[in-house]
Amino acid sequence: MTPSAENSSLAVSVAVIGLGSMGLGMARSMKRAGLDVVGYDITPAAVDRFAAEGGRGAATPADAAKDADIVVSVVVNGEQTETVLFGPQGAADTMKPGAVFISSATMDPAIARDLAGRTEALGLHYLDAPISGGAAKAALGELTIMASGSGRAFDTARPALDAMAGKVYELGEAAGTGAAFKMINQLLAGVHIAAACEAISFAAKQGLDLDKVYQVITASAGNSWMFENRVPHVLAGDYTPLSSIEIFVKDLGIVQDMARSERYPAPLAAAALQMYLAAAGAGMGRDDDSSLARLYAQLSGAQLPGSAKEPQSR
Amino acid sequence: MTPSAENSSLAVSVAVIGLGSMGLGMARSMKRAGLDVVGYDITPAAVDRFAAEGGRGAATPADAAKDADIVVSVVVNGEQTETVLFGPQGAADTMKPGAVFISSATMDPAIARDLAGRTEALGLHYLDAPISGGAAKAALGELTIMASGSGRAFDTARPALDAMAGKVYELGEAAGTGAAFKMINQLLAGVHIAAACEAISFAAKQGLDLDKVYQVITASAGNSWMFENRVPHVLAGDYTPLSSIEIFVKDLGIVQDMARSERYPAPLAAAALQMYLAAAGAGMGRDDDSSLARLYAQLSGAQLPGSAKEPQSR
Numbered sequence: 105m106t107p108s109a110e111n112s113s114l115a116v117s118v119a120v121i122g123l124g125s126m127g128l129g130m131a132r133s134m135k136r137a138g139l140d141v142v143g144y145d146i147t148p149a150a151v152d153r154f155a156a157e158g159g160r161g162a163a164t165p166a167d168a169a170k171d172a173d174i175v176v177s178v179v180v181n182g183e184q185t186e187t188v189l190f191g192p193q194g195a196a197d198t199m200k201p202g203a204v205f206i207s208s209a210t211m212d213p214a215i216a217r218d219l220a221g222r223t224e225a226l227g228l229h230y231l232d233a234p235i236s237g238g239a240a241k242a243a244l245g246e247l248t249i250m251a252s253g254s255g256r257a258f259d260t261a262r263p264a265l266d267a268m269a270g271k272v273y274e275l276g277e278a279a280g281t282g283a284a285f286k287m288i289n290q291l292l293a294g295v296h297i298a299a300a301c302e303a304i305s306f307a308a309k310q311g312l313d314l315d316k317v318y319q320v321i322t323a324s325a326g327n328s329w330m331f332e333n334r335v336p337h338v339l340a341g342d343y344t345p346l347s348s349i350e351i352f353v354k355d356l357g358i359v360q361d362m363a364r365s366e367r368y369p370a371p372l373a374a375a376a377l378q379m380y381l382a383a384a385g386a387g388m389g390r391d392d393d394s395s396l397a398r399l400y401a402q403l404s405g406a407q408l409p410g411s412a413k414e415p416q417s418r
Numbered sequence: 419m420t421p422s423a424e425n426s427s428l429a430v431s432v433a434v435i436g437l438g439s440m441g442l443g444m445a446r447s448m449k450r451a452g453l454d455v456v457g458y459d460i461t462p463a464a465v466d467r468f469a470a471e472g473g474r475g476a477a478t479p480a481d482a483a484k485d486a487d488i489v490v491s492v493v494v495n496g497e498q499t500e501t502v503l504f505g506p507q508g509a510a511d512t513m514k515p516g517a518v519f520i521s522s523a524t525m526d527p528a529i530a531r532d533l534a535g536r537t538e539a540l541g542l543h544y545l546d547a548p549i550s551g552g553a554a555k556a557a558l559g560e561l562t563i564m565a566s567g568s569g570r571a572f573d574t575a576r577p578a579l580d581a582m583a584g585k586v587y588e589l590g591e592a593a594g595t596g597a598a599f600k601m602i603n604q605l606l607a608g609v610h611i612a613a614a615c616e617a618i619s620f621a622a623k624q625g626l627d628l629d630k631v632y633q634v635i636t637a638s639a640g641n642s643w644m645f646e647n648r649v650p651h652v653l654a655g656d657y658t659p660l661s662s663i664e665i666f667v668k669d670l671g672i673v674q675d676m677a678r679s680e681r682y683p684a685p686l687a688a689a690a691l692q693m694y695l696a697a698a699g700a701g702m703g704r705d706d707d708s709s710l711a712r713l714y715a716q717l718s719g720a721q722l723p724g725s726a727k728e729p730q731s732r
Contacts, residue, residue, distance in 0.1 A: 236638055271637070275634075284626055288640070291620065293640045296640070299605070299610065299686045310598050313589075316587075317599065327606075329640070331606065368718045374689070404681060
């Protein structure tokens with residue numbers, strides 16, 4: 105599994121920290137692009153899975169990062185990112201001067217600014233680079249990345265960005281800007297999923313033909329990317345998690361924390377968060393985020409496709 | 419102005435009740451298509467305007483409707499529609515047996531069912547046919563119409579529908595279905611405008627480049643038809659009313675009334691309605707519905723384009 109000395113001296117070397125559905129796809133995309141990729145995950149089985157397909161595994165973030173030109177962190181939130189960098193056996197302990205840390209977790213921009221400052225103080229580069237697109241796009245190397253950082257950070261990160269992304273938005277020099285753009289997107293995404301579920305279950309409550317509602321709304325001014333994408337899950341009665349309720353408990357929670365600290369009222373995001381919390385509390389936290397439609401149905405007696413077989417989730 | 423007897427015996431005869439920006443455009447589209455159109459409005463100046471361009475005016479709904487094969491009602495709500503039909507000098511007094519009443523106002527489906535029942539009891543047809551698309555599409559004869567009614571109602575209405583609409587959704591026989599589809603669309607549209615304004619002003623509060631936010635979001639999962647259409651008004655600082663705050667005070671009010679009577683919780687629509695009420699209370703009721711962004715800015719100190727010159731509206 106160890107690459108030859110010759111190979112590693114030629115190829116750009118990348119460490120991927122976090123080999124879940126997103127990180128594994130990103131690691132594979134970079135390997136496919138000819139980069140020298142080493143992977144780490146807190147769960148040994150995830151490292152084994154990567155190793156089984158010919159990937160190189162590491163035992164700690166520090167171990168993974170020690171010869172890397174680029175460290176790509178694909179964890180869930182700001183806290184985990186801080187642990188990856190500065191926790192015991194953290195990547196910052198071993199990264200080479202001039203290497204870049206690409207942070208892809210969704211987080212409060214203030215945390216991104218803090219992590220960037222501490223990383224740069226060590227002579228390292230930091231790219232604030234949240235991702236969007238889901239596991240399928242990760243596997244294809246077609247993610248959308250909303251990135252901010254110094255020119256040097258972008259230059260050093262470029263081979264990884266090219267391999268992982270279909271589109272990279274370069275949003276300026278300041279860390280936190282990438283994170284802030286992602287949070288604006290998540291505010292809208294979270295509200296739109298809740299609105300889609302509120303509307304389609306309201307249509308069900310009135311006994312409307314839901315396939316026809318989908319056809320009319322997707323061609324009308326009431327459409328959203330999320331309505332178009334998520335309502336088919338409801339129409340199929342299939343709540344297999346492509347993205348979970350808990351993701352929006354987290355992300356709209358960050359929006360609320362940011363808004364509170366900035367004295368910004370965000371009543372739509374607040375109302376949506378309450379519905380995700382209710383869905384999680386009712387036992388659907390790990391189900392698809394379109395499960396909000398089931399919640400509305402439970403609360404109103406609306407009949408959704410497949411809902412007769414669903415109450416097991418309570 | 420009176421057409422020759424020969425002409426009126428050949429052409430389908432249509433009465434348009436309500437010659438505002440929507441009704442006038444619809445009347446013009448039908449004239450252009452060769453229909454024999456007579457117009458009425460409660461405001462005499464609106465009738466004069468139609469007459470000045472060669473239209474035929476009437477003094478009351480009953481007068482307009484008396485020789486019509488088709489009566490198109492283009493008023494604001496269910497109450498006004500009831501007055502047009504059954505008020506003093508109402509259209510139902512004079513409509514010919516077998517003529518059709520096309521109701522285009524946005525209203526509670528229960529009201530649409532009531533009006534349809536009373537109209538059909540007189541030997542007339544009723545088409546529950548809310549419209550979408552705005553004044554520009556009305557003028558071009560390219561509205562979207564969400565219609566329900568009997569086969570006879572559709573058949574009789576066809577020449578008018580063909581002249582007014584780019585797309586007619588035929589949603590079944592039952593009156594109220596067209597209205598219900600329109601309310602589902604309005605729930606989503608109203609929530610999405612509020613979400614767009616909450617998000618773009620939140621981006622402004624954080625000092626983000628708003629043109630870049632527009633570019634990124636319209637290409638991302640956070641996009642909606644309304645975000646794409648309304649945020650440019652905010653970026654231009656132009657709140658000239660294309661559709662007003664008061665429209666959504668009305669339409670989300672209907673959604674709330676329906677939801678309350680059906681015991682359906684609709685917290686997203688409820689939160690959005692509060693913001694439209696606040697904008698109307700703050701003096702922006704007749705301004706463009708994207709004025710919600712100015713409200714968020716006033717409540718948070720966010721700086722929007724052109725906002726320095728806007729506080730006159732308070």
